[in-house]
Amino acid sequence: MSGDSDRRPFGQEESEYHIVRPERDRSAYSDAYYRSAPREGGASYGYNPARYYTDGEPCDRHRGQIGIRALLALCLAAVIGAGVIGICGLYLLSRDRREARQEAQDAISDEIYAQVSQAQDPEGPLAVAAAPADAQPVPAEEIYAAACGQVVGVSSTDGYIIDAGSGFIVTGDGYILTNYHVIENGYRRGLPITVTTYDGAVYSAQVAGTESDSDLAVLKIEAEGLTPAPLGDPDAMAVGERLYTVGDPLGDLPYTMTRGTLSATDRQIATEANITVNMFQFDAAVNHGSSGGPVYNVYGQVIGVVTAKYAASGVEGLGFAIPADDACAIANELITRGYVSGKAYLGLVLDNTFTPAVAQYYRRDPGAYVASVQEGSAAQEAGLRAGDVITAVDSTPVSGADDLVAAIRGYSAGDQAVLTVCRDGDYLTVTVTFGEAVPEGTSS
Numbered sequence: 001m002s003g004d005s006d007r008r009p010f011g012q013e014e015s016e017y018h019i020v021r022p023e024r025d026r027s028a029y030s031d032a033y034y035r036s037a038p039r040e041g042g043a044s045y046g047y048n049p050a051r052y053y054t055d056g057e058p059c060d061r062h063r064g065q066i067g068i069r070a071l072l073a074l075c076l077a078a079v080i081g082a083g084v085i086g087i088c089g090l091y092l093l094s095r096d097r098r099e100a101r102q103e104a105q106d107a108i109s110d111e112i113y114a115q116v117s118q119a120q121d122p123e124g125p126l127a128v129a130a131a132p133a134d135a136q137p138v139p140a141e142e143i144y145a146a147a148c149g150q151v152v153g154v155s156s157t158d159g160y161i162i163d164a165g166s167g168f169i170v171t172g173d174g175y176i177l178t179n180y181h182v183i184e185n186g187y188r189r190g191l192p193i194t195v196t197t198y199d200g201a202v203y204s205a206q207v208a209g210t211e212s213d214s215d216l217a218v219l220k221i222e223a224e225g226l227t228p229a230p231l232g233d234p235d236a237m238a239v240g241e242r243l244y245t246v247g248d249p250l251g252d253l254p255y256t257m258t259r260g261t262l263s264a265t266d267r268q269i270a271t272e273a274n275i276t277v278n279m280f281q282f283d284a285a286v287n288h289g290s291s292g293g294p295v296y297n298v299y300g301q302v303i304g305v306v307t308a309k310y311a312a313s314g315v316e317g318l319g320f321a322i323p324a325d326d327a328c329a330i331a332n333e334l335i336t337r338g339y340v341s342g343k344a345y346l347g348l349v350l351d352n353t354f355t356p357a358v359a360q361y362y363r364r365d366p367g368a369y370v371a372s373v374q375e376g377s378a379a380q381e382a383g384l385r386a387g388d389v390i391t392a393v394d395s396t397p398v399s400g401a402d403d404l405v406a407a408i409r410g411y412s413a414g415d416q417a418v419l420t421v422c423r424d425g426d427y428l429t430v431t432v433t434f435g436e437a438v439p440e441g442t443s444s
Helices: 063-115 140-147 180-189 324-336 356-361 378-382 401-408
Strands: 007-009 151-157 161-169 175-178 193-196 202-211 216-221 242-247 256-270 276-282 294-296 302-309 319-323 348-351 368-373 389-393 416-423 426-433
Touching: 140 242, 140 256, 140 294, 151 175, 151 180, 161 180, 161 242, 175 180, 175 324, 180 193, 180 202, 180 216, 193 216, 202 324, 216 324, 242 302, 256 319, 276 302, 302 324, 319 324, 348 401, 368 378, 368 401, 378 426, 389 401
Parallel strands: none
Antiparallel strands: 007 348, 151 161, 151 193, 161 175, 175 216, 193 202, 202 216, 242 256, 242 294, 256 276, 276 319, 294 302, 302 319, 348 368, 368 389, 389 416, 416 426
């Protein structure tokens, strides 16, 4: 049996998130360093008309030729002058348009948000809503302008970048939604997490809550008056509809917008920890650093959280995102409670080294080996003991610790289940009423 470092209380295991090809390293899907590049001003180009000179000859010689030349010079000057005036006019018009566009950018987010305004969820500050029936698609450039006020870079460092990726603002007072794997290593190590906005401002972020099973995390920065991204209902979209992403691919190209279509819905993507996460599939280009960023519909609503791509040689256009409604429900729990409530909890420490191969070697039936039982837990109340081997949960066979963990995820706190247990060579059944999984440092 392994030591304490190999044991984990049931329901509190820590797992890395692996979407595809788990035998490959994390670089296939994790994020890159977020760096906000300064915006450079454009150079001004003047128009310099040619100068015309006489040859210095007396005016009374070749008088007719001089007159023609003068006439031609006047015509040319008029044409050039008109050109200069036209170019100057275009430049001024262009400048006015740029200034007007710049002034309007701050209002674009508000306009989009008003167009798809949503009622507040009584269970939390976030809610999703389908666009109104009379809503008009928003031009891509306006979606991008609004996104620049909503999307942020997220990173943690100990002198070197440990984790980094994207995120987006979900409340005006500084709550930010991102992927758990964007902050995972830094969070576990207690490293500072920073958030960078489009204008280059850098904020220190606190972790409001994490949900590793769904690969989501909520951060909090001390800021007011931020523009939250409106959350749309992904169920209102049909396969083939256009969508956009905004993030920081490769860590060197901040605020990159990509365009694609909704490719499929309800993709069950399995992680390395044997956790299945429901996502939708899309074909807009995403790369390292895009994770945690938003997926927008044509109305400027966020309908998903960019989470993964299929990374394999010769494979393109297979991106996956957590639907906004699922992310919204979890984010509300993390904001209001700091954890996702209602998750089933047994209160066992399992021995991960008791694999089917080990069970066969010792001529024992495979199952989840109970190393210890926590005081006052649902497992203790059900009569489970150290040394028990759980071989089934209701009708679901269990061949190891991971199978038991996966089976229990189908239950909620307060549910009952019948466990089949092998104890000292005999089989018995026990009925357990699951408790609630509450992370340390929080209260139910």
